[in-house]
Amino acid sequence: MHRRPTALSLAIAALACLVAAQVHAQTAAATAELNRSNYITQIKASAAYALGATGKGVTVAVLDTGLNNKHGEFAASGRLLTGSNFSGSGAATDTMDRQGHGSHVAGLIGASRNSIGMMGVAFEASLLPMKVLNDKGAGNTGMSDAALRAIAGRADIANMSLGGSQPGDTSAMKYAIGKGLLIVAAAGNDGLANPGWPARFARETWANNQIIAVGAVDSRNVIASFSNRAGDTAAWFVVAPGVGLTSSYLGTGYASMSGTSMATPVVSGAAALIKSRWKTLRADQVANILFVTATDLGAPGIDAVYGRGLINVEKAMQPVGNVTTTSWNGRTIKVLDSKINPSPALGGIWTLAKNSGLKVIAFDDYQRDFQADLGANVTKPQALSLDQMLAEHSGRLQVTEQVLADGSRFTLALQMPEVQPAAAPLPFLGRNSQQKLAAFGYVSRAKDDGLEQAFGLGLANQYFGLTGTATGEALRGISALANPYLGLVPNAAYAGGSLPLAGGLRLKAGVLSSGLKPAWQGQFGLLADSGRAEAAVVELQRQFTHTALSLSWSGTQERGAYLGTQSAGGLALAGQARTQAISFAAGWQLAPGWALGAQAAFGRTPGYLSADSLITGLSAQRTQSWSLGLAGANRWVDGDRLTLSLSQPMRAVSGQLQMNVVSGLDEFGMQQRSQRIASLVPTGREQLLELSYGRPYKLASGQPLWLDAVLALRSQPGHQADAPSEAALMLRAQGRF
Numbered sequence: 001m002h003r004r005p006t007a008l009s010l011a012i013a014a015l016a017c018l019v020a021a022q023v024h025a026q027t028a029a030a031t032a033e034l035n036r037s038n039y040i041t042q043i044k045a046s047a048a049y050a051l052g053a054t055g056k057g058v059t060v061a062v063l064d065t066g067l068n069n070k071h072g073e074f075a076a077s078g079r080l081l082t083g084s085n086f087s088g089s090g091a092a093t094d095t096m097d098r099q100g101h102g103s104h105v106a107g108l109i110g111a112s113r114n115s116i117g118m119m120g121v122a123f124e125a126s127l128l129p130m131k132v133l134n135d136k137g138a139g140n141t142g143m144s145d146a147a148l149r150a151i152a153g154r155a156d157i158a159n160m161s162l163g164g165s166q167p168g169d170t171s172a173m174k175y176a177i178g179k180g181l182l183i184v185a186a187a188g189n190d191g192l193a194n195p196g197w198p199a200r201f202a203r204e205t206w207a208n209n210q211i212i213a214v215g216a217v218d219s220r221n222v223i224a225s226f227s228n229r230a231g232d233t234a235a236w237f238v239v240a241p242g243v244g245l246t247s248s249y250l251g252t253g254y255a256s257m258s259g260t261s262m263a264t265p266v267v268s269g270a271a272a273l274i275k276s277r278w279k280t281l282r283a284d285q286v287a288n289i290l291f292v293t294a295t296d297l298g299a300p301g302i303d304a305v306y307g308r309g310l311i312n313v314e315k316a317m318q319p320v321g322n323v324t325t326t327s328w329n330g331r332t333i334k335v336l337d338s339k340i341n342p343s344p345a346l347g348g349i350w351t352l353a354k355n356s357g358l359k360v361i362a363f364d365d366y367q368r369d370f371q372a373d374l375g376a377n378v379t380k381p382q383a384l385s386l387d388q389m390l391a392e393h394s395g396r397l398q399v400t401e402q403v404l405a406d407g408s409r410f411t412l413a414l415q416m417p418e419v420q421p422a423a424a425p426l427p428f429l430g431r432n433s434q435q436k437l438a439a440f441g442y443v444s445r446a447k448d449d450g451l452e453q454a455f456g457l458g459l460a461n462q463y464f465g466l467t468g469t470a471t472g473e474a475l476r477g478i479s480a481l482a483n484p485y486l487g488l489v490p491n492a493a494y495a496g497g498s499l500p501l502a503g504g505l506r507l508k509a510g511v512l513s514s515g516l517k518p519a520w521q522g523q524f525g526l527l528a529d530s531g532r533a534e535a536a537v538v539e540l541q542r543q544f545t546h547t548a549l550s551l552s553w554s555g556t557q558e559r560g561a562y563l564g565t566q567s568a569g570g571l572a573l574a575g576q577a578r579t580q581a582i583s584f585a586a587g588w589q590l591a592p593g594w595a596l597g598a599q600a601a602f603g604r605t606p607g608y609l610s611a612d613s614l615i616t617g618l619s620a621q622r623t624q625s626w627s628l629g630l631a632g633a634n635r636w637v638d639g640d641r642l643t644l645s646l647s648q649p650m651r652a653v654s655g656q657l658q659m660n661v662v663s664g665l666d667e668f669g670m671q672q673r674s675q676r677i678a679s680l681v682p683t684g685r686e687q688l689l690e691l692s693y694g695r696p697y698k699l700a701s702g703q704p705l706w707l708d709a710v711l712a713l714r715s716q717p718g719h720q721a722d723a724p725s726e727a728a729l730m731l732r733a734q735g736r737f
Contacts, residue, residue: 029115037118039108039241039266042219045121045273047314053277055122060109060272061155062265063147063162064102065137066095067129071103073111073120073248074127083129084150086143095129099137100250102129104257105161107248108265109272117254118246121269122276128155133162144198145172152179156275156283159268160185161261163196173201177210182283184268186260187215187228187237193304194231202236209236209284209291212271213307216242216263221297221310227260230307236287237307238294240266270313277317278368280669285366289316321365323372325570326671328660329611333570335362335372338614340571341379343564344649345623347719348680349657353378354720357678358571360614361662361671369665374571374614381718384728407445411459413438439491450500460486460494460512464537466585466597468508469548474595475587478629480647480688481597485581488556488564489514489533496537508539508552533558546589554581563605563621563650570614579605579623593633600626603650614661621655621680640695647688651719655680684721689713697733705735 034040048054059081066085067074074080083095097103110127111120130147133139144162149172151158158176163186173183188196195202199213216227217239223229230237242263249255271286281289290308293315297306323335342349352358353375362372401411439458446452454463461482466472475481486492489512496510515532539552555578560566562573581603588596602624609617627647635642656677663674694708710730717723 030113033113033115033117033119036246037120038219039245040119040121042221042241043121043266043270043311044314045270048273048277048317051277051317053273053317055110055120055125055269055272055276057126057279058122058157058272058275059126059128059155060122060157060159060268061128061130061147061151062102062106062109063130063132063144063158063160064097064105065099065133065135066097066102066131067106067127068097068100068103068248068250069095069129070252071107071248072252073107073114073117077110077112079110079124079126081126081128083131084147085131086146086150087131087134087139088143089134090131095131097129097131097250098135099133100255101137101161101257101261102131102133103249104247104255105159105261105265108245108262109159109269111248117248121266122272125269125272125276141168145169148172148176148181148183152176152181155181157182157184157268157271159265160198161259161264162186163188163199165196167197167201170201170204170206173198173211174206177206177208177283180283181210182271182286183211184264184271185211185213186264187213187230187233189216189226189259189261190228191226192228192231195228195233195237200233203233207236209287211236212267212287212290213237214260214264214267215239215307216258216260217297217306217310218243221295223298223305224258224260226258227263229305230302231304234302234304234307236291238267238290238309238311239263239297239306240270240311242266267311270311270316273313274316278366281366281368289320289366292320293318319362319364319368319370323362323364323370325360325362325372325614325662327570327612327614328616328673331612333614335360335374335570336377338374338569338571339377339379340567340573341565342381342718344381344686344719345563345621345652346565346680347381347682347686348652348655348678349565350378350381350718351683351720352657352678357676358659360570361664377571381720381723383717384712384714384726409441409443411439411441411456411462413440413458451497452499453495453497454510455493455495457493458491460489460492460510463494463496464508464510464539465552465583466548466550466587466599468539469541469550469587470543471546471548471587471589471595472550472585472597474589474593474633475597475629475631477641478597478627478631478643478645480627480645480690481585481599481629483537483552483554483581483583483585483599484601484625484650485554485556485579485583485603486512486535486537488558488561488579489535492533492535498541501540504542504544506541506543508541509537511536532560548587550583550585552583552585554583555579556581562618563623567615572610572613573615573618574608574610577605579603593635595631597629597631598627600624601650607655614659615657616660616675617658618680619654619656619658622653623650624653625650637695640693642693643690644692645688645690649686649688649719651682651685652680682719682721684716684719684723686714686716686719703735705733707733 110125113119113123132143185199195213202211202213216224240263243258245262294309295312296309358374441456441459443454465483492512494512498508512535535556537554542549558577562577567573583601585599605621607619629645632642659676664672692710697705712728714726
């Protein structure tokens with residue numbers, strides 16, 4: 001059934017069309033206004049508008065022929081202040097422009113953004129007209145000096161699109177500069193090598209960097225033929241668009257004019273934008289920001305034609321120099337030096353970073369405040385990669401185990417480097433060997449009293465834990481079954497021993513340390529300086545005919561890391577972390593050549609408080625992990641090996657992070673701080689499934705190879721619930737040629 005439209009629905013539809021048409025017309029008008037104000041695009045002023053900087057709250061005095069206060073760009077703006085007439089003719093408050101120059105200049109500074117005609121660079125700045133030139137455009141330094149004294153303390157910026165060939169008296173300028181006034185002065189239109197006066201005063205020491213000399217360029221950023229050059233005032237000289245600029249004029253009209261007089265108000269407007277965003281800036285700071293952020297033109301660096309170059313508002317609104325913030329105890333922190341690489345155990349930090357929880361207020365060299373997102377300095381969880389899979393599956397390692405004459409076992413892991421190693425080869429490898437010792441382990445034969453000793457480097461997880469039992473030996477190579485808390489001591493050297501107890505139990509104990517000297521690290525290839533850590537472990541094992549059980553306690557102390565998380569600067573965590581953990585593991589020999597293993601571990605790391613970092617503390621962290629592994633050998637051909645594992649990496653199940661950061665400024669520019677507390681429990685649970693198969697193979701030439709394939713599937717990587725699942729496949733053939 002079809003309903004017939006009612007009169008009301010037709011009226012609503014017509015109104016909607018009318019509104020849409022009006023919006024379109026307004027948008028088109030605004031676009032046309034901006035297009036006629038092409039100097040705004042040329043100096044990239046729209047970047048300031050996007051930050052809310054429009055000139056509001058800043059007063060710009062226009063020392064000129066007056067201002068046409070009847071023009072639509074000014075009349076209804078509410079931004080015209082009562083000025084003064086120093087031109088020598090007319091009433092003291094008669095600032096009406098009857099020549100046109102001053103109105104054109106004022107429009108370029110602050111004409112309204114009203115979708116009509118054109119718009120000023122700082123379209124919400126207050127304008128203070130000071131008539132220092134008569135209706136014929138003539139005047140003298142006495143007139144401008146009187147105006148400078150009058151505006152000192154009333155205006156933030158003085159626009160002086162005027163000048164002469166003689167310097168004149170400087171007392172009024174010195175007085176105004178002493179009162180904190182920024183003076184923007186035209187360089188002159190005589191095509192000379194140096195600016196005219198008063199712009200040329202910018203080079204004087206007493207000017208205190210509070211005078212900006214302005215030259216003109218065309219739409220292609222080429223110096224205008226009429227513009228005076230930077231010359232001996234180059235360090236205080238900038239250029240701006242000054243050829244064919246449209247602006248307000250006499251009556252209700254507009255005019256196109258050229259000259260350094262037109263370029264100067266463009267710079268004054270840019271200065272007003274900066275001042276309106278950061279009202280505590282001094283005049284010399286505003287000028288310096290425009291100087292150091294200008295786009296270089298002409299000869300590289302400060303040159304005698306373009307001086308500093310073309311003003312660039314977009315760059316001027318960005319931080320200059322070091323970007324810093326402060327810790328709770330007042331320590332200065334460089335934002336770019338504040339970094340953190342969370343381990344899976346602290347994946348909640350990445351969640352915090354994604355949700356903009358690490359935004360702070362930071363400051364540049366001019367103490368301007370900016371919002372800095374430290375989340376950009378948080379390392380994203382590593383995706384599955386070939387390098388990672390090679391590392392997990394002994395990319396270029398050759399592992400051999402020898403049983404010595406006395407029954408002791410010696411295990412070697414050798415690395416074949418990409419290039420000949422610089423370190424001298426170990427004696428038992430041979431002088432010409434390209435192999436390099438990566439890890440080793442030694443276990444003595446149990447004596448009559450059942451005692452055994454062990455030591456090694458990089459193979460601690462083959463002695464402690466499930467794979468250190470007779471049943472668990474078949475599960476070696478499944479890295480997921482290793483004790484994750486011993487993994488907090490990377491590439492550890494270890495020493496330990498075991499003794500028998502009643503009831504078939506065996507007690508193991510040992511210590512681990514990653515604090516080897518760099519010389520040893522270089523010799524052992526795979527070892528990297530990743531912070532010093534130590535651990536002590538005590539373990540009870542029980543071996544049955546086809547089953548093994550293991551219960552262990554470990555105490556780990558990290559220096560320079562926190563649960564494997566590396567950090568620095570404002571995001572630095574505690575300098576050391578002590579973790580105690582309990583691990584349960586079991587292994588079963590299901591059938592000849594088949595073994596199954598399971599492991600679960602639970603840890604607790606005490607909290608801490610700190611005043612040197614933006615992260616002022618962590619509560620106690622509770623973590624856990626688990627894994628399952630299946631291994632088969634000699635199933636289809638002699639020497640082949642199949643493994644399957646499913647694991648959850650270490651994950652926080654409780655714990656909070658506390659921050660104390662600068663969150664804003666009050667009306668007086670004083671820093672305001674806030675405290676934030678966030679959970680470190682991540683939103684998801686990563687699970688990693690790995691299937692691998694390897695077998696020996698012999699080429700027709702008799703050359704032996706090892707072929708293997710690894711398939712890895714990972715859900716919720718980094719314990720992030722919204723992270724897409726990952727899959728990776730590695731096919732590899734290894735041989736020695």
